[in-house]
Amino acid sequence: xxxxxxxxxxxxxxxxxxxxxxxxxxxxxxxxxxxxxxxxxxxxxxxxxxxxxxxxxxxxxxxxxxxxxxxxxxxxxxxxxxxxxxxxxxxxxxxxxxxxxxxxxxxxxxxxxxxxxxxxxxxxxxxxxxxxxxxxxxxxxxxxxxxxxxxxxxxxxxxxxxxxxxxxxxxxxxxxxxxxxxxxxxxxxxxxxxxxxxxxxxxxxxxxxxxxxxxxxxxxxxxxxxxxxxxxxxxxxxxxxxxxxxxxxxxxxxxxxxxxxxxxxxxxxxxxxxxxxxxxxxxxxxxxxxxxxxxxxxxxxxxxxxxxxxxxxxxxxxxxxxxxxxxxxxxxxxxxxxxxxxxxxxxxxxxxxxxxxxxxxxxxxxxxxxxxxxxxxxxxxxxxxxxxxxxxxxxxxxxxxxxxx
Numbered sequence: 001x002x003x004x005x006x007x008x009x010x011x012x013x014x015x016x017x018x019x020x021x022x023x024x025x026x027x028x029x030x031x032x033x034x035x036x037x038x039x040x041x042x043x044x045x046x047x048x049x050x051x052x053x054x055x056x057x058x059x060x061x062x063x064x065x066x067x068x069x070x071x072x073x074x075x076x077x078x079x080x081x082x083x084x085x086x087x088x089x090x091x092x093x094x095x096x097x098x099x100x101x102x103x104x105x106x107x108x109x110x111x112x113x114x115x116x117x118x119x120x121x122x123x124x125x126x127x128x129x130x131x132x133x134x135x136x137x138x139x140x141x142x143x144x145x146x147x148x149x150x151x152x153x154x155x156x157x158x159x160x161x162x163x164x165x166x167x168x169x170x171x172x173x174x175x176x177x178x179x180x181x182x183x184x185x186x187x188x189x190x191x192x193x194x195x196x197x198x199x200x201x202x203x204x205x206x207x208x209x210x211x212x213x214x215x216x217x218x219x220x221x222x223x224x225x226x227x228x229x230x231x232x233x234x235x236x237x238x239x240x241x242x243x244x245x246x247x248x249x250x251x252x253x254x255x256x257x258x259x260x261x262x263x264x265x266x267x268x269x270x271x272x273x274x275x276x277x278x279x280x281x282x283x284x285x286x287x288x289x290x291x292x293x294x295x296x297x298x299x300x301x302x303x304x305x306x307x308x309x310x311x312x313x314x315x316x317x318x319x320x321x322x323x324x325x326x327x328x329x330x331x332x333x334x335x336x337x338x339x340x341x342x343x344x345x346x347x348x349x350x351x352x353x354x355x356x357x358x359x360x361x362x363x364x365x366x367x368x369x370x371x372x373x374x375x376x377x378x379x380x381x382x383x384x385x386x387x388x389x390x391x392x393x394x395x396x397x398x399x400x401x402x403x404x405x
Contacts, residue, residue, distance in 0.1 A: 030390070041071055048069050055084050097158045098158050112132065124144075126139055210266070227251065234303070257284070258284045346400060380400035
């Protein structure tokens with residue numbers, strides 16, 4: 001293929017083409033990615049700078065749309081616009097951000113949410129979380145890094161926020177050949193943790209040094225469900241981060257909350273959140289490895305009415321799936337004995353490689369191997385600020401299962 005050719009509709013862009021056996025039909029039907037083994041990667045295409053915008057054609061030279069090209073990535077092309085004449089300027093970003101904002105303003109009464117959820121919001125590889133007057137952008141794809149200027153300007157124009165931060169900690173940035181340097185793009189960075197009201201609780205988000213963008217908004221509806229079952233309950237929150245499940249439970253009337261996490265800074269933020277809520281007498285933290293701490297709690301004879309385990313992605317890729325499922329099973333096996341009779345056990349997974357059926361099977365097996373019996377009472381997923389692109393299974397990564405034990 002000769003990438004010196006130009007598209008009649010878009011003379012500034014090079015052309016990249018799919019291989020004859022590639023599934024162009026999937027692209028036409030909304031799948032957003034072209035894998036490296038589906039694209040003609042000749043010398044000229046391989047020499048394109050990661051993030052270059054190009055017109056994608058099928059093997060018959062029929063145009064499919066504008067893609068970003070990264071010849072060094074497994075995802076060689078990301079569909080950006082079906083219109084081959086699209087101009088990806090500030091106005092183009094404004095249209096997409098405004099559409100995303102309209103959904104969030106319909107769903108939430110306060111400006112604390114995931115504003116842009118990558119492919120599902122038509123901005124592939126782009127995550128934007130909003131914390132009141134501050135937004136944190138994760139540009140996890142090379143094209144977004146290259147167009148960060150108009151993206152930031154559009155974000156400010158549409159939302160009116162005063163501060164925009166860039167978080168470069170995303171795991172996929174390294175796969176795209178991008179750096180890990182975070183910075184302030186507009187306004188100023190916060191001088192401390194930002195309080196975030198959610199489900200009646202207050203969470204302290206570290207926007208510059210915390211995990212991801214500072215807070216996990218995706219669990220909001222699952223926090224709420226667990227909290228609805230926690231009145232007068234003793235609650236154990238494992239992999240608690242900043243106290244997501246335990247603080248929501250206390251806000252809903254739980255008797256006590258014990259938050260376990262391996263990160264001392266995260267637990268310090270959880271304690272600050274409890275202090276802001278005025279519930280420090282009901283809230284306890286314990287730092288340590290989750291597996292070891294669950295084992296120790298059982299040896300101590302501890303018992304809780306509600307136990308929630310929300311671990312990091314044990315199966316971040318298909319290569320890690322088997323090991324990840326074993327880890328989920330082990331968590332269920334260790335947690336189930338700590339649940340009081342007729343209590344609630346909540347088990348969560350943010351591994352996109354583990355689908356709901358595989359995750360459920362691992363959890364049920366773990367509960368059974370602990371000698372307990374679990375009845376599934378609720379299945380949860382992320383909230384509406386984490387919409388799913390139906391053609392992309394990875395966008396529906398979050399799974400939560402609640403059992404009566």
